[in-house]
Amino acid sequence: MSADKLRVAMLSAHSCPVGKLGTRDTGGMSVYIREVACEMAKRGHCVDIYTRFHDPMDRQIYELCPNARLIHLRAGEDEEIDKLEVYSHLPDFANNLESFRKQDGLRYDLIFSHYWLSAVAGSYLQPSWRVPHITMFHTLGAVKNRIKEEVFLSGSEDEPELRTETERCLVQACHRIIASTEKEKEAIVSYYHASQDKIGIVPCGVNLEQFQVLDRAQARRDSGFGDDRIVLCVGRIDPLKGVDKLIKALPHMRGVAGLKLVVIGGGDNSQHEVEQLRKLALGLEVEGAVTFLGPVKHEQLPRFYNAADVCVVPSYYESFGLVALESLACGTPVVATDVGNHRSVIRQGETGYVTRDNAPSRLADKISALLARPSSNTESALLIRASVSSFGWSQVAESVISECRLALTDYAAPVS
Ligand code: UDP
Numbered sequence: 001m002s003a004d005k006l007r008v009a010m011l012s013a014h015s016c017p018v019g020k021l022g023t024r025d026t027g028g029m030s031v032y033i034r035e036v037a038c039e040m041a042k043r044g045h046c047v048d049i050y051t052r053f054h055d056p057m058d059r060q061i062y063e064l065c066p067n068a069r070l071i072h073l074r075a076g077e078d079e080e081i082d083k084l085e086v087y088s089h090l091p092d093f094a095n096n097l098e099s100f101r102k103q104d105g106l107r108y109d110l111i112f113s114h115y116w117l118s119a120v121a122g123s124y125l126q127p128s129w130r131v132p133h134i135t136m137f138h139t140l141g142a143v144k145n146r147i148k149e150e151v152f153l154s155g156s157e158d159e160p161e162l163r164t165e166t167e168r169c170l171v172q173a174c175h176r177i178i179a180s181t182e183k184e185k186e187a188i189v190s191y192y193h194a195s196q197d198k199i200g201i202v203p204c205g206v207n208l209e210q211f212q213v214l215d216r217a218q219a220r221r222d223s224g225f226g227d228d229r230i231v232l233c234v235g236r237i238d239p240l241k242g243v244d245k246l247i248k249a250l251p252h253m254r255g256v257a258g259l260k261l262v263v264i265g266g267g268d269n270s271q272h273e274v275e276q277l278r279k280l281a282l283g284l285e286v287e288g289a290v291t292f293l294g295p296v297k298h299e300q301l302p303r304f305y306n307a308a309d310v311c312v313v314p315s316y317y318e319s320f321g322l323v324a325l326e327s328l329a330c331g332t333p334v335v336a337t338d339v340g341n342h343r344s345v346i347r348q349g350e351t352g353y354v355t356r357d358n359a360p361s362r363l364a365d366k367i368s369a370l371l372a373r374p375s376s377n378t379e380s381a382l383l384i385r386a387s388v389s390s391f392g393w394s395q396v397a398e399s400v401i402s403e404c405r406l407a408l409t410d411y412a413a414p415v416s
Helices: 028-042 083-103 115-129 141-150 161-173 182-192 216-223 243-253 268-283 298-307 322-329 360-371 378-386 393-412
Strands: 007-011 046-052 061-065 068-073 110-114 133-136 176-179 199-201 229-234 259-264 290-294 310-313 334-337 352-355
Touching: 007 028, 007 083, 007 115, 028 046, 028 061, 028 068, 028 110, 028 322, 028 393, 046 083, 068 083, 083 115, 110 115, 110 393, 115 133, 115 161, 133 393, 141 161, 141 182, 161 182, 176 182, 176 393, 182 199, 199 393, 216 298, 229 243, 229 298, 229 322, 243 259, 243 268, 243 360, 259 298, 268 290, 298 322, 310 322, 310 360, 322 334, 322 378, 334 360, 352 360
Parallel strands: 007 046, 007 110, 046 068, 110 133, 133 176, 176 199, 229 259, 229 310, 259 290, 310 334, 334 352
Antiparallel strands: 061 068
16 A cells, blocks of 8 residues: 555444434434545545444444445444443443454554544544544534524433533544534534634535436336425434424415425334324324335435425534435435535525525425426426535545645644
């Protein structure tokens, strides 16, 4: 391997990058890790992603693509466990990683950790490895708590002080932090007093080969949508995603013939939340207009985005918001709240609308405005897609590599 190629230990302790997307703890971060690792690997860098065994059937090592591996390590029982429980197994995770590394004679140039739990594991390893530690929080405990305080979210517990206090320490301990938006950078500075200089901004991406404009009529047939007007919502089922607000928007659109809301995401660990949403729809007498499809494999999603008339992201909080990008790459307009990177990926009035908040009447207004447009055809879909053509993962990986090099240079520089 040539000297300019990086050897990166990526840490994703709590969430498996090949886990079932759309379930409680597996979403955008897993997509991010997989895509960035493979794009870095394509450029000749070597990436090992470390995660816990989540299932006794997991093999220890999977090759994701040449130069990128996923490695499972023992840390607690080999099953899905609560995120907070993962915290107590992080010393084992780090020790097992160190044993694996020594046994295989591996050396890394840097640690790239994802989410506060992995950053804790990274900070256990960093002093003996003597390499820079870059982290990405993906979401911030302090921001989640502020939002939960502002809007009372039933079924949503506060992020524990353990998390917020640990994140505060991590911003000092890590050598570089990657934020996906300017807003996230500001939050890391204001809540945790991080130095501006150590934070780089790298927007997230979309796989432009996977998320394409398809034959819309065929996509509708394949998805079983018929002639209905389809409003699509994709994501983990979590109170912060605001799906209840979207259901409450439906009665405001009773005049739209054949309107259907299709919700993708959920899974075994979200049954209670889905049940609550079903009850809400029943109470509003819109239960016939709402379908919960459960989690859908990422590779099957392009067909659903193509079959939909509008995709809605009604979230209270997104650190970035991959779903909006995926929908736009498939040529389907988006209505999304003003969170994450929605404002910079959606062109107001052209490729969709960014709304101030997820008030049901506001969502309904903008969804109705998009549904009132002449029906989407391939030409209009291609125009929408063109608006996100600069958001490929290859650009993301290039920027991440630059951040890695910056961290290495800063780390090597003598302290003045
Ligand atoms: N996703 C999926 N199947 C599902 C639900 C979600 O593949 O059933 C994917 C979705 O396509 C997106 C990711 O999970 O790539 C969710 O990322 P986003 O940034 O929208 O939200 P997060 O999970 O990070 O809160």
